[in-house]
Amino acid sequence: MRHLIVLAGLTLGAIGVAEAADDRQLADAVAGRYQACGDRASLILPLARSGLDLVPLYANGYETQTVAGSPFDEQELDVRLREPQDLRAQLDAYLACETPIMRLSQGQALLAAAATEAHAGSAMVAFYQHGWSVGADELRGRDGVDGVADLSGGTLAVGPHAAGLDLLAEATRTGREQAGDAWEAPTIVMTDDASGGAGDTPERRLAADGEVDAALVASDASGDEPALLSTQSASRAVSGIYVVRQDYLEAHRDEIERLVTALFNAEEQVREDVTTQIVDWSTVAAHLLDDPEAGETARTLWRQVETVGVQGNVDWSRQDGGLRSFPRLNEEIAGELQAVGLLSDRPSLALAEMDYGALAEGVFDQRRAELSSFDPEAARALLSEQRQTGDIDGQTLVKFEIHFRPDQDRFPAREYAEDFAEVMDTAQRYGGALLTIEGHADPSLFLQRRSAGIPERLLEQHRENLQALSEARAASVRQSVLAFADDHDVRLDASQLVSEGLGISDPATGLCDGEPCPVSTAEERADNRRVVFRVVEIEAESEAFTPPTTW
Template sequence: MPRFPAACLTALLAVLALAGPLSSPALAADGAAEVKADVAACRPLEAPAIPLLPTGADVVSVHANAYATEPAANGAFARADTAARLVDGRDLEAQLAAYLRCDTPFMRLTHGQLARLADEIPKAAGDGRDASPVGVFLFGWSSGHDALVVRPGIDRPTDLSGATIAYPEKGRPLDLLARILSDAKAAAGGDWQPPTLLATRRASGLEGDAPAAVFMRNADVDAVFVTAPEAEVLTAGGVGTGAEGSVRGAEVLLSTRSLSRALGEVLVVRADYLKANGAQVAALVQALLDAEEEVREDVLKQLVPWDKVAAILLGSAERAAEAEALWKGVETVGLEGNKTWATASHPLSFTRLVGDTGRFLAERQMVGTVLEVTTAGWAWDDLGGDLFDTRAARISGFDTQAADAATRRMQSEGTLDDSTLLTFTINFEPNQADFPASRYAGDFRRVIDLAATYGGAVMTVEGHTDPTRYLVMKYREGQPENVLRRQRQSTLTLSLSRAQAVRRAILDFADSSGVPLDASQFVVDGRGIEDPASGLCGAPEVPACPDSFKAGDPAPPRTEEEIRANMRVVFRMVNVEAESDVLTPVVNW
């Protein structure tokens, strides 16, 4: 997560606490739908209002308007021969009301917040009024700005089974809530118990019924979704001590530094306004694309006037350091990211993400319907013009050697399981050397989905083999130690080659599916017979091995099914947020 200057944390939290309506400390279980409001007809607006949130993504809008809130004579909006006003969008209810009245045709929110408003956005009227939200711009992804903080005893997402979790009812973390719990449920299988969700009306802050405040004073709350500065307070920057507002033993289980493509910062427009004013909306989006590129360049050249950004986003020019920290908590995506976002078949598309979170909310009866959304259908390359976006090329996001060294160190220290977010397995046949997509398409799609969404986590691909032949050589044939050593090495080599074959097959399948992955995210490991599914002799959960077997020997499989279970490739999503040398900085130019 981005580190916020200690002297600025209190001030920043005070600003963030204004996000969303304030309410009494009462908690609501899973939320409830509100009454729909009437939809007013839209009129042409010379300078429509674009809402702002106190996030790094909104630096793009501020830059596009030349670091002013009223229409500016220069800046990207002016160069695109259009204009906009920038307004406070922290109160989502106020945003929605203005949107339905068409005081502004835009809403600035996350995919999950949009899905949460499904019951409050009426269907199109027969007279041309249509407030259906159309996705027009993806600013980027939270990359460390948001986190899940947990109490001791919760070491991985599957431990959230049956837990009590606090979250802001219509706040930013809804996408994280849906994604983390959905993945944990899939990994836990039949052992999963639905968590109890406590929805707070207040979105952020350390007082009242804000999630962080509820977590601080209620020991029965096991986990909480918060912003990075709140997480810093709760965990004392590492593990909470109980002093200075921290919660004893509290840690960050997962943040958007690992789950780096889950929480998207988006701009939507009313369908009727887009239909009547398509050229204006396109010009505004073109200006935002230009501004995103310019901001990235200005950040590298240290030309961004952070005091002006702070004055607009945080209410005071003296908070320049916080504004710069906010920028470090987002990954903007520009032209290439928006092309992906507008492709409905992509796992990171607007329609997919709103739909996935919407279905999760509907299953929990947090909404009564799943919102149907579309994008504007633009030719993005035409909108992008002459933009030089190197993200069209593949840039490694990981130092492969450092990632390999980190996972091997975790393995040798016995901490790999503690750093593992999710695992799943595919099996293969004896003597199988290739992994055709025709057979493994479903498994490969699962890998693609996880790798695309957990963009800041390393995915290890572990090859495992069955130990039966080795055990026969050792205990029935009595082969000498040098022969057994060669056999173990052979299993390591074979399992590594299988892991490499699976990695190649997945990357090729991803390319052919139009979802190219970062190859540096995948670390292969040949485990041989070191960690069989049948277990190791002497382990508490393993049935008794024959008396002649030594502790630490692979446990002999007892059935054909157990033999086949040993022949597997295991995928792990490994949290490397604490490994500063594993993730390489994004190269923009």
């Protein structure tokens, strides 16, 4: 299928095709804006309409100009905060060096690369990760589009240079994996307004019957179409970052490092202030939303993000292929955006070489790296309810399995390294969802004994033995995955991984009148000897989900 990029500014009834990918159009729009950076009295720092930007607001004393005694002032910084702007406006100011820093998602940074790399001085260098969107962005589908695999060959509405492009990339990656050889890259329809305006927005395009199959929107966008994928579950998809011009970093590295130190200290204090309920949300709303009466909306923005602090930046800056590291995110997002025609090529974005641990001056509280996000008992109760109601398949975002030998209940890493790596990767991507580990057993011997007419009590004992074996398998796999992650210096939230033994209650060969169907071949027996991994979506308000951002 040809990849269509619809020209910005068109109405619903008038569709045209752009001649270039979105990154090239953006570069052409700002051509000629480049200027070298000169001396400046203060550093202009842009904000975004995100709960993550509560941190720089606090760091500046909740004012546009740096307040005495604030974290920025303590680092001898003179900072001016700039109101949230779209990518095009940020890029204009960045290339002219009105502000040498941009506040972006990593997908937006990839779109901006064609413009910024035209001159060596304005090439972007990423130096700080604020954190992740956790519920602020979602991909909604029309009736009949039940999952991301259904996006194959479809049409997706996207706002101009949207921050949520990272989520779009995750959706198409997952859809392609699920659809396999049948996958066909979707067509992208670019609207003239991102969301909330009076123009042609993605949510309006989705509401127009038959116009598009899905739309990338903010979670507070109008409309009641179901979410195919949300950052509530895919909570490691949309990464909010700062980038700085190469020439400015070379001339002012000490200033940028002091900025990072101030942000680390502010991030720690902000979380404590939210917990003790002393944040002035009206002031936050005035800066981020241009509406001091929108304090509750500002509070909601905070609930929809996860700041990562010191340890998060250490993990993000890993150059050895860390699962959610800056290099790996760029590689994945760029590949998907190029496949749908939004990128003309894959830029290689630079990462500042900083010792984040050394820059974390005065930051002592790094416990979030070890905190649990899920209540195990509440999670098990939720899963049990979903199984009883038959809803667990509908709540499953991703599903895969591994197989084993008869009576096996140990799973050494040397045999299952590839499978364990997939589990680690999945758990990291879907930090807001449960990852269940279901142990299953082969019912063939049970069926043989039942056919032989052995007493019911012995059959029940055999069923219980198979149940216990499946539980042991699931628990063993869970421990092996956690040990494998630890050996590879990958942080997994152990509370996210819930092991369950299902015995012979759900064999791969199916049920016949509530009991396992007859098993006649070695292949069928092998199919039943399995451990199934599910990524199970849960509601943000569920008692099973208690993310560290709530403390």
